[in-house]
Structure formats: structure tokens, C-alpha cells
Amino acid sequence: MKGEYKTKPRNAIIEYLRENPDTRFTARDIYSAINAEGDNLDRSTIYRNLERLCKEGQLIKYKETDVHATCYQYSEGHGSCHEHMHAQCSSCGKIFHIDNDILDEAAQKMKSEYGISIDYGKTVIMCKCEDCKDK
Amino acid sequence: MKGEYKTKPRNAIIEYLRENPDTRFTARDIYSAINAEGDNLDRSTIYRNLERLCKEGQLIKYKETDVHATCYQYSEGHGSCHEHMHAQCSSCGKIFHIDNDILDEAAQKMKSEYGISIDYGKTVIMCKCEDCKDK
DNA sequence: TTGCGTGCAAAGGTTTTGCATGGCA
């Protein structure tokens, strides 16, 4: 079965995730960070591991209009990221975990005006965080 | 200034958009459709025109996790797409143009609880539309 | 020993860019 072995490359990738929670990163970011420390991971190894981590539910994979590459996000201690909404700063990429209740009123209006039901787990509200509001 | 000339390639692209409103398509889709009619548009011409139409606010540009390429969608009569929010059905891909006012209350709460300001033009609420709600 | 994971190399696809030419105004 796949995912059985604890290898050096895999450990390095998981270590990177733990050190960079709630932040968007690309395969290239991991590649640069890990190889800067002297290791020499191959890109394909990174892609294969990220793909597996996504399937196992530990990683969220998504795309952003402004970023050419696929983005990933690791989050620990926020419960299942498939159940609540996220907001992301369009400048720095920081992720906020948003309580679904905040949209209660808006959800009702959307239902009555457009006939749509919000898919909270897949929604990312783009925003500016306090640090980036003037950029 | 850019965007001044009415050229044959640009007209063909705009014609395609008008014939395919509220539908997601990629640069490749346009390329195939137009060139199947006997024309011979270059890919770079398509990218440059789509890019301009996006900047002018007539086209929505976004990425989907499942689709390798960038997706576009054309909308007419909804004002600039940089100024209002969108909702997209996660099943069929249909886009809804949402009045920002709907989020008034939620926006205030996000501001006070998380310190963030919604970036309406870049936000896409994922949802299920009426046709897809049972899927 | 077994067979999964890795590194390497190459390929496939999308998107961008430089440059000379063509065509709109």
C-alpha cells in the first residue's frame, strides 16, 4: 500500500508544513526552502508527496487567479477545513478561518434572490488583512 | 492607447464570447472553436485579448482546482466584474453576479472579529445552484 | 527479500515574451 515508508524526503516535506501552517505555498516554495538547507529533493518527489497528503486530507489544494502555480495550505487545530469557510489576504496570502455563522443573513438573501446555497467548505473570501490594507 | 483598433481576430474573439455567455471556457476552447471555422488565430493573440478584456472588466478570469488551464467567463450587462462579487456553482460552473450589499452585515463582523476587509472584486463564493442542489 | 519511494530525464501543456510585419485609423 502507498504511504507506508517514512523516508527522508517525506519527513522534510512534512517538517516544512508544520513550520508553515496557515500560509499559502507552492511546490516551488517547498523546493526552494528544502533545497536551500542542503538537501536535494526532486520536484517530482515533492509533487507526488503533496498529492498524497491532499488525498489523505491533511493538505488543501487550490488555485489562485494571480498565482500561476497550484497553491497548498496546511492547517492544524482548526477542525476540518472542509466544513468552515476561509478568508485569504490577497496581498500576503494569510488565511483566516471564518465562522460560518457570520454569513447567516447573507446566506438567506442569496437563497431567496439567486436560489443558491453556499458551499462553505469550498469558499474563500478574498480580503485585505490589517497589515496589508494600505497596499 | 491600447485597445483602439477593431481587428478581425478581436472581433472573432468577442463574437465567441457573445455566443457563449455565462459559460466557462479556456484559451484552448476559443482557439479550437475559432480555428475550426477556418480562421487561424495565434494563441498569443488570444491570450493578449483575453487579458485586456479582463482588465476592462468584461471578462472574469479564475482558476479551478480540477482544470489545468485558466478559465474565463463572459458576462454582459452586469457592470465591471472588478467591482462586484461572484458566486459559482461547484457542480456546473455557472457564475452568478452578486450584489455586494448582501454582505453588508457579514463584512462588518469580519472587520471587527478578524480585522479584514472584503475584496469584493476578487471573491468567489462557492455554492450549489438550484439545478445542481441535489448532486 | 519485497515492493514502495526516489531521482533522473523527458515529455506535455499552458502562458509569456521579443521582434518583425501587417493593418487600422
Added chain:
DNA sequence: TGCCATGCAAAACCTTTGCACGCAA
């Protein structure tokens, strides 16, 4: 005529895939 838009070619990227070897269990 002046200058923007196009076509062409090439390059830059991202991502995937096949294969042989190394290594964890």
C-alpha cells in the same frame, strides 16, 4: 504615416510520467 495588433518562434514554467535503482520494512 504613425502606431497598435498580430503572427511567429522561442522560451519560461508547471506538472506528469516512465524507468531503473535505492532503501524501508
